[in-house]
Amino acid sequence: MPRSRSAATARALDRRSLLAAAGAVSLSAGIGLTLRAGAGGTASAADSARGGAGAVSRRAPAAPPAPCTGGTTLAAAAAPRPGTGYRRLGDGPAWPRVVRSELAAPGARRAGRRTALAAFVQFTDLHLVDVQHPLRYEYLRAETGSAWRPQEALSVAGAVSLVERVNALRGAPVTGSPLHFVMTTGDNTDNNSRTELDWFLKVMSGGRVTPNSGHPTRYEGVQNSGLKLYWQPDTDLRDADKMLGFPRLDGFLDAAIRELRSPGLDLPWYSTVGNHDALPGGCYAPGDSFFAEFAVGGRKLMSLDASVGAALWKNVRKGGDPGGEAWREVLRSQARRMRAVTPDEGRAPFTPAEYLRAHLDPAHTGPGPVGHGYSQANVEEGTRYYAFRVADDVLGVSLDTTDPGGHYEGSLGTAQLKWLERTLAAADRDKDHVVVFSHHTSRTMRNLREDPHRPGERRHGGDEVLALLSGHRSVLAWVNGHSHKNEITPHAASGDRSFWEVSTASHVDFPQLARVIEIVDNHDGTLSLFTTLIESAAPYRTDFADLSRTGLAALYRELAFNAPGARTTLTGDPGDRNTELVLEKG
Numbered sequence: 330m331p332r333s334r335s336a337a338t339a340r341a342l343d344r345r346s347l348l349a350a351a352g353a354v355s356l357s358a359g360i361g362l363t364l365r366a367g368a369g370g371t372a373s374a375a376d377s378a379r380g381g382a383g384a385v386s387r388r389a390p391a392a393p394p395a396p397c398t399g400g401t402t403l404a405a406a407a408a409p410r411p412g413t414g415y416r417r418l419g420d421g422p423a424w425p426r427v428v429r430s431e432l433a434a435p436g437a438r439r440a441g442r443r444t445a446l447a448a449f450v451q452f453t454d455l456h457l458v459d460v461q462h463p464l465r466y467e468y469l470r471a472e473t474g475s476a477w478r479p480q481e482a483l484s485v486a487g488a489v490s491l492v493e494r495v496n497a498l499r500g501a502p503v504t505g506s507p508l509h510f511v512m513t514t515g516d517n518t519d520n521n522s523r524t525e526l527d528w529f530l531k532v533m534s535g536g537r538v539t540p541n542s543g544h545p546t547r548y549e550g551v552q553n554s555g556l557k558l559y560w561q562p563d564t565d566l567r568d569a570d571k572m573l574g575f576p577r578l579d580g581f582l583d584a585a586i587r588e589l590r591s592p593g594l595d596l597p598w599y600s601t602v603g604n605h606d607a608l609p610g611g612c613y614a615p616g617d618s619f620f621a622e623f624a625v626g627g628r629k630l631m632s633l634d635a636s637v638g639a640a641l642w643k644n645v646r647k648g649g650d651p652g653g654e655a656w657r658e659v660l661r662s663q664a665r666r667m668r669a670v671t672p673d674e675g676r677a678p679f680t681p682a683e684y685l686r687a688h689l690d691p692a693h694t695g696p697g698p699v700g701h702g703y704s705q706a707n708v709e710e711g712t713r714y715y716a717f718r719v720a721d722d723v724l725g726v727s728l729d730t731t732d733p734g735g736h737y738e739g740s741l742g743t744a745q746l747k748w749l750e751r752t753l754a755a756a757d758r759d760k761d762h763v764v765v766f767s768h769h770t771s772r773t774m775r776n777l778r779e780d781p782h783r784p785g786e787r788r789h790g791g792d793e794v795l796a797l798l799s800g801h802r803s804v805l806a807w808v809n810g811h812s813h814k815n816e817i818t819p820h821a822a823s824g825d826r827s828f829w830e831v832s833t834a835s836h837v838d839f840p841q842l843a844r845v846i847e848i849v850d851n852h853d854g855t856l857s858l859f860t861t862l863i864e865s866a867a868p869y870r871t872d873f874a875d876l877s878r879t880g881l882a883a884l885y886r887e888l889a890f891n892a893p894g895a896r897t898t899l900t901g902d903p904g905d906r907n908t909e910l911v912l913e914k915g
Contacts, residue, residue, distance in 0.1 A: 397500040402862045403907055407840065407869045407886060415574030418869050418887045424862065426907045431819040432827040433913035439851035446762065446848040446856075447720040448501035450596070450863075452491065453514040453768075453810030453843070454835030456605065457528045458484045459542050460585075461550040462520045462676050464609055464624050466656075468633035470558060472642035474838075474895055479560045479570055480888035482552065482585040483881045484519075484837060485540040488532045489591045490865035490882035491836060491843060496595045501847045502861040508845070509719060511596050512727070514810040515603020515768030516835070521615065522624065524675040526606075526687055534695025535593020541586035543671035548582040551631050554668070558632060573893060576873055584876035593695045599702040599727060600688055602713045603768035603811065604739065607731040609678055612645055613653035614735035614781065620653065623660065624676045628667040630660060651735025651778055682708060702727055711782070714745055716752050723848060724761045724803075726752060730769040732788065734778030739769035739811075740788040742780055749797065756803035762848065762856070762914070763803045769811045770832050771795050771818075795820060804828045805848065805912060806858055813838050815901030817860070817908060829858060829910045839889035840900050841865065851911075858910040 398404050408421020428435055458481045459465075467477035480487075500506060513533070518525035524542050531538045543549050551559040560570035562581040571577070605611035609620050633641075641659055644650045679687070685708045687693065689700045700707075702715050713729040726749065730739035741749070749765075756763045774791035798804045799822040806829045807820075813835040821827045833844045847859040867882035875883075889895065900906070 396503050396505055397498060398502050398861075400494060400498055400863065400866075401502050401845070401907075402842075402864065403502060405869075407864060407890070409890065415576070415891050417871065418890060420869050424906045425903065426859075426861075426909060427904045428909045428911070429817065429819070429829075429904055430911055432821060432829070433855050433911040435857075435909070435911045436851060436853040436855060439853055439855065439857065442852040443504070443849040443857065444852070445501070445504040445506040446850055447723045448504065448506045448508050448845065448847045449719070450495055450508060450511045451514060451808055451831075451833055451844045451846060452511060452836065453833050454516040454603070454813055454837060455488050455513065455529065455532075456481070456484060456516055456519045456835065456837035457488060457525050457532065458482075458519040458837075459522050459524050459540075459676065460552075461541070461543050461548065461629075461670065462522055462624065463626060463629040463670065464520055464620060466610060467551045467559065468630060469638050469642050470894075471635060472638055474892065477551065477559065478837065478889065478892050478895075479575065480885050480892060481519075481837065482540075482550075482582070483885035483888070485528055485532060485538055486589060486878050486881040487836065487841065487865060487867070487885035489538075489589060489878065490867045490885075492532060492591055492594055494863055494866040495843070496592065497866060498845075498863070501859075502845055503847050503859045504849060506847065508596055511594055511598040512601065512725070512766050512808070513598070514601045514766055514808060514833070516605040516611070516810065517600065517603065519605050519611070520624075520676075521606060521609050521611075521678045522676050523679045523683070524673070526679055526684065527675075530687060530690075530693040531593075532591045533594055533598055533701075534693045535591055537588055537590050539586065539588040542673045542676055548586055549670040550629075552582060554631050556632055570893065573891075575891065578873055578876070580876055584881060589878045595696060597697045598695070599698075599717060599725070599766075601702075601727045601766050601768055602684065602729050602731055604731050604737050606684065607681070607733070608735065608737075609653070610656075612651075612735065612737040613656065614651055614733060615678060615680070616781075617653060617657070619657050621678055624678060625672055625674050627670055627672040628664070629670045630663050630667050632666065633659070633663065648736050648738075648776070653735070681711065681713060685713065712745070714748065719764065722760070722762055724752075724756050724763045726763060726765045728765065728767040730767045730774060732776045732778055733780045733782060734776070736776045736778065738776035739767075739774045740776050740790050741774075741794060742783055743787045743789065744783070746789050746793070746797065753797070753801040753803055757801050761803050762805050763801070764805055764846075764848075765798065765807045767807070767809045770809050770816075771807070771830060773811050798828060799826050802826050802914070805856065805914070806831055806846070806910075808833070808846065810835065813896070814899045815842070815862070815905040817901075817905045817910065825914050827912060829912070831858070831860060831910075833862075834899050834901070836865075837889070838895060838899055839886065839892070841886050841889055854913060856912045856914050858908075858912070860906075860908045860910065862906050
């Protein structure tokens with residue numbers, strides 16, 4: 330059996346001594362240690378000590394003696410109240426825990442034997458949106474629900490409420506163990522915009538955020554355009570959404586761009602990059618000067634002929650326009666139809682190096698660690714992947730699955746794949762358990778376009794990544810997002826090399842969730858991963874007269890539920906929500 334012990338225990342062990350020498354802190358305080366590639370290409374604690382990446386944390390509360398289900402969907406979940414048209418939300422029934430035994434049989438006595446190894450929270454697809462950004466393609470709403478959502482002006486208020494929910498959790502739902510960290514698995518921003526990146530970092534680490542760009546006091550976007558294609562909340566216009574029952578809310582847009590304060594997480598947090606963080610529009614290759622100038626300029630396209638929009642999006646879905654040539658021509662051809670907006674240099678796209686430096690900025694360290702997983706070595710090497718110590722026997726690995734060649738699906742380059750193989754081999758030797766984090770799922774890594782900055786390097790898809798992970802006994806789980814849907818997939822392999830793939834719904838589309846994951850040793854030759862979904866701290870019931878930060882966060886959820894064209898399957902089946910995932914790791 331691998332060495333196993335409670336994550337809340339502070340016994341002096343050889344591995345703990347090594348971590349302490351490298352600047353780590355007792356796991357009872359919920360600390361991780363970022364690791365980077367050493368001279369041999371594998372992550373080491375000594376490398377981390379040289380890089381100065383040790384975490385700094387506020388002290389976590391002592392673990393309570395009982396499971397902590399309050400504030401989770403084990404207690405209640407948002408659900409629509411009776412009615413037609415626009416549906417109001419209220420308290421719905423709890424979601425039960427489902428035991429998944431596809432990979433191992435659960436032992437009858439495991440509950441009385443289990444000890445906690447680690448507990449953490451996954452955020453994914455926050456999509457903090459600058460809704461006034463000139464490069465947004467809201468005019469494609471008829472083609473894809475992700476082009477524009479009636480709730481997205483409230484994305485910052487919703488994310489702050491999610492931070493408040495995590496801060497209020499008293500411990501892990503099953504074991505009562507302290508939560509060790511939060512990991513975001515990408516699409517933290519929406520438009521690859523410096524403004525959005527600043528909002529994200531302040532939401533996570535704490536600070537004042539004004540979710541506005543362009544004019545300092547006035548909203549300039551599609552929701553006061555007078556176009557019936559979009560919900561016009563402050564007017565009596567019978568737009569397409571009001572025809573479905575959406576309300577008139579006087580003062581909504583002023584409230585949406587009003588400054589608010591995030592308390593920041595009380596836990597260390599780590600970051601993983603997604604396609605919306607790396608690519609303009611989440612799908613076009615970065616570095617194009619036309620798009621960079623358009624992003625900061627004073628013109629915005631808000632409507633487009635339906636046939637032109639349909640052809641444009643069909644081409645994107647087929648992967649036919651990774652560089653955005655067709656999109657560029659559409660924008661040029663529609664210049665006379667564009668509306669004037671206030672230019673803003675803050676809307677400029679951020680480069681990979683700027684993304685890393687922003688994470689390393691001491692102003693955004695918050696509870697730590699410095700860089701939130703990224704180190705100066707990442708800046709120097711031009712990489713956005715790393716490993717970090719979760720607990721004595723648990724290693725976290727964060728991958729960069731974005732493809733700089735363009736398109737919203739992902740892949741890995743050969744250099745990163747080889748690094749991952751070396752890291753897993755070292756974990757096998759050390760008898761570590763490994764949790765792999767990425768943005769893309771195994772099924773959405775089919776984009777094998779060459780990275781323009783690494784000519785000649787092969788790209789590797791989800792099937793190859795699955796084959797690699799299945800070759801290592803250390804791998805417990807692959808945790809990801811991107812699909813905006815709850816889905817848990819077993820990946821069976823011989824020789825105790827099976828693992829679970831855990832995909833979690835976004836926080837922009839309903840049901841707007843995050844996930845707590847606990848790793849426990851059952852002391853019978855199996856481990857269990859407990860997954861528990863949580864919602865933001867906002868109340869389920871909304872008050873249309875309440876435009877406070879809390880009221881806006883509640884509206885964010887309810888508007889998302891009612892969004893026309895929204896997929897209704899994102900909640901997943903019961904076995905994709907609150908689960909116990911049993912693994913044989915003898």
